[in-house]
Amino acid sequence: MHKLKLSISFLLVIVFIISLSLPCFAEETTYVWSSESSPVNSNITENNIQNNRNFNTDAILTNSSEEDNSANFNNSLNLESASAILIEQSTGQVLYEHNCHEQLRPASVTKVMSILLIMEALDNGKISLSDSIPCSETAASMGGSQIWLDPRETLTVDEMLKAICVASANDCVVAMAEYLGGSEEGFVQMMNDKAKELGMNDTTFKNCHGLDEDGHITSSYDIALMSRELLAHHPQVTKYTTIWTDSLRDGKSELTNTNKLIRSYKGATGLKTGSTGLALYNLSASATRDDLSLIAVIMKAPSTKVRFAEAQKLLDYGFNTFSFKQFGKKEEIVKTINVTKGVRSSVDAILAETAGTLIEKGKDKNIEQNLILEDNISAPISAGQKLGEVSFTINGSTLSSVDIIAKNDVEKLNLFTMTKKVIYSWIDLLRT
Numbered sequence: 001m002h003k004l005k006l007s008i009s010f011l012l013v014i015v016f017i018i019s020l021s022l023p024c025f026a027e028e029t030t031y032v033w034s035s036e037s038s039p040v041n042s043n044i045t046e047n048n049i050q051n052n053r054n055f056n057t058d059a060i061l062t063n064s065s066e067e068d069n070s071a072n073f074n075n076s077l078n079l080e081s082a083s084a085i086l087i088e089q090s091t092g093q094v095l096y097e098h099n100c101h102e103q104l105r106p107a108s109v110t111k112v113m114s115i116l117l118i119m120e121a122l123d124n125g126k127i128s129l130s131d132s133i134p135c136s137e138t139a140a141s142m143g144g145s146q147i148w149l150d151p152r153e154t155l156t157v158d159e160m161l162k163a164i165c166v167a168s169a170n171d172c173v174v175a176m177a178e179y180l181g182g183s184e185e186g187f188v189q190m191m192n193d194k195a196k197e198l199g200m201n202d203t204t205f206k207n208c209h210g211l212d213e214d215g216h217i218t219s220s221y222d223i224a225l226m227s228r229e230l231l232a233h234h235p236q237v238t239k240y241t242t243i244w245t246d247s248l249r250d251g252k253s254e255l256t257n258t259n260k261l262i263r264s265y266k267g268a269t270g271l272k273t274g275s276t277g278l279a280l281y282n283l284s285a286s287a288t289r290d291d292l293s294l295i296a297v298i299m300k301a302p303s304t305k306v307r308f309a310e311a312q313k314l315l316d317y318g319f320n321t322f323s324f325k326q327f328g329k330k331e332e333i334v335k336t337i338n339v340t341k342g343v344r345s346s347v348d349a350i351l352a353e354t355a356g357t358l359i360e361k362g363k364d365k366n367i368e369q370n371l372i373l374e375d376n377i378s379a380p381i382s383a384g385q386k387l388g389e390v391s392f393t394i395n396g397s398t399l400s401s402v403d404i405i406a407k408n409d410v411e412k413l414n415l416f417t418m419t420k421k422v423i424y425s426w427i428d429l430l431r432t
């Protein structure tokens with residue numbers, strides 16, 4: 001029996017050596033596109049694709065122009081607020097705007113950026129939800145919206161987030177800022193650095209809470225940018241922003257969400273209110289229905305009633321006018337590609353991101369899918385390597401495009417990889 005195993009192992013070595021001198025024949029290519037998708041047309045040329053990952057405004061909106069990366073609607077919804085914007089969350093596509101770059105005081109909507117930095121620290125492992133955060137004299141003396149922290153008191157990050165997101169607690173956000181930035185000033189610098197990274201060119205932060213301070217300004221456009229960043233990359237934040245009522249300190253401190261849309265608007269997911277005597281009434285409101293996620297920002301509304309009514313008007317406009325048609329989810333297999341000269345005969349080609357497009361309702365039947373992807377590829381291949389691209393067009397205009405990437409590494413077949421594979425096969429054979 002032992003001699004038989006050795007003979008089989010020797011034959012395996014001979015087969016692998018011979019295979020190096022022969023072409024590698026890969027297995028048949030198979031399509032495994034979503035059954036709910038339209039058929040993919042792969043018979044196209046490179047010229048059919050526009051290298052544009054943003055939606056084509058002209059293809060989905062009417063009476064629009066590409067000025068300042070937004071559509072000018074001339075306040076067709078007759079908003080009373082000084083500034084407003086509506087965007088689609090996954091792409092940032094502007095669906096409606098009114099004075100969206102006007103620099104105004106954000107009030108407590110400032111806390112969207114503070115929350116974003118807290119969530120990043122959580123995801124990066126710098127802090128955990130169970131970490132205890134101390135309260136300084138400065139944090140305890142903030143005033144405005146607060147839960148009356150005591151300088152001798154500590155709360156967990158989880159409790160701090162709940163107080164900030166639900167009750168807009170100034171004392172808690174300052175305590176978190178001091179903990180993460182070493183001081184509030186250090187944290188504010190982090191906020192401005194992040195704003196610059198996100199392209200928030202209308203914004204200068206002077207504090208982390210939003211109380212009125214000269215030079216502390218932003219725009220509805222920039223609020224939409226940071227709101228999108230928070231929701232898109234840290235969706236777990238909605239665990240806090242969707243709370244209507246809760247409590248802290250064993251029920252002694254009652255919390256009620258300052259965002260009334262959480263209770264009254266279908267699909268509401270957040271996000272943050274803000275108001276002061278100078279800023280008037282602001283709101284970043286987010287909601288999701290039928291795979292379509294929207295963010296509506298209102299700034300300098302004359303009253304809290306108008307603030308919520310106009311945010312709802314924007315969201316209603318978005319949900320009534322547009323839909324999000326999804327063709328495939330991130331990492332879904334588009335096709336299995338033959339691999340030549342590799343240790344494996346094929347590799348799965350997957351979507352780098354969720355594939356879909358925003359479209360006016362009733363026009364989704366006119367969308368065409370175009371696929372650029374080779375049937376064969378030579379090793380070596382790295383996981384994440386771009387293999388092709390799928391785009392979605394309507395009447396010749398590209399709506400969006402998504403990269404198609406390799407799911408796994410495929411090493412090139414050579415003497416070393418062949419020997420390694422034979423040795424592993426030999427060991428497995430001897431174990432049987």
